Amino acid sequence: MRRCRLLWSIVGIFVVAGCGTDADPPDSIDAQLQALIRGHGIRALSAIPRPPLEQVILGQALFFDKELSGKRDISCATCHHPRFALGDGLSVSIGTGGHGLGPDRDLGDVGSFIPRNAPELFNRGDPLWITMFWDGRVSGSPEHGFRTPAGQRLPEGVPSVLAAQAMFPVTSRDEMRGHPGDRDVFGRPNELAEVADGDFVQIWTLLMRRLRAIPEYEELFAAAFPQVPASHWGFQHAATAIAAFEMELGNLVNSPWDRYLRGDFMALSPAAKRGALLFLGEGGCVRCHSGPLLTDQQFHVLAVPQIGPGKGAEAPADFGRGRETLRPEDRFAFRTPPLRNVVVTGPWMHDGAYTSLELAVRHHLDVLRAWQHYDISQVDSRLRATWRNDAREQGEMLANLDPLLRTPAPLSDGEIDDLLTFLEELTDPAVFSLARFVPVRVPSGLPVED
């Protein structure tokens, strides 16, 4: 330290900056990491403002209440359950008509796999979020307006992109709404399913009719939105409350990485620090997994093996972002996932094609090799026949592979281990105690999945 002070007086601040302090010697891994962190504009996630408690309480009821689904057989929590890291542990989710929870959920007689992997919902209340879904089909902000599948029909007063998202699972036939002629779990007609696709307003109206027939919901809405006259309550208020609950549920900001970013240099193990250096440096991960959320919220073609039923007119293919922009170069592009708590959110990728985190990481590092060695036996046996091992499609994906991807990347096995250790340290221990968010009952009296 004394030598540095001497230099300070002679040549000034530049030399001192290179000297560091006793706790932070000049060539230490921490000094290198800090420089990269600053250079990439990364900071810890901060706790977000708490939404009103009454909205959280209403939102919790709605999130777990199967009353929101056409057949009264599935809730948001079925696919985003606290016991499965706010996902379902499946490669791709099983919608209405299925039975059970988590990886053991079965298709029943009429349930079907839906196109994509259910993402975790951590930290989605952070105002940095501007896109939702793997293809970004809901995006925007209250200041700049929202882009959603409902276009002009999205009601006024949606407070966040997270609330905008919550308007849509209830409209999807395979996820929650069901099909014409369906009956609910009590044998009554499913009125939501009779509405024409695209008539979002009518679906939301009928849902509010269902909720308002339950006196307890009348009370919960009144408490959550005291400023809004009951005659003005709409599904946007339900969505606002669901988002408030999701903010509370997913507000995990104490991973070792976040603690490190707040200045606790002991929070990360040496291996995790080496992994972080690779993530932010040589490994190039930060080119896409960037900023505080570890996602640029942009869309990239990684040529992940395609499994599942596929989406829309292109099924059994899933064009991802290409479905939204209609640009050929966006075909098979998906949004960069944020990586907080990623060790517990498998299977990984937009279609859960990998059931090992190491394989998901290795895919990035040598895409061609990953294709050649892809082992379909890792996924649920019910999905194996859906693997699209199609040379033409593969060629198109590889031709559009994102140039930001460094593949093949010259990382040793030891370095990949360090990267994985770093990913482990993105885990907030609170992720293991989310079960406290499961309510004992919901206002409809329908069973709660715990």
Ligand code: HEC
């Ligand atoms: C059948 C399972 C299922 C149900 C039920 C379900 N979801 Fe999802 N959820 C998914 C899948 C799959 C995706 C990804 C779909 C895509 O990207 O195209 C998703 C995406 C999301 C996202 C976007 C996350 C992100 O970062 O992009 C949020 C938020 C979300 N769901 C909340 C909800 C809420 C709220 C409900 C209830 C109103 C709900 N989900 C019901 C499976 C489900």
Ligand code: HEC
């Ligand atoms: C070109 C942008 C890009 C780069 C560079 C990149 N990723 Fe990704 N990453 C993505 C995208 C996009 C996905 C999702 C792809 C899909 O599902 O089709 C993804 C998925 C993942 C997943 C799976 C997460 C989940 O929730 O399913 C992990 C883990 C991951 N990346 C880690 C890394 C690591 C570690 C590196 C550096 C070695 C890296 N990524 C480099 C864009 C990138």
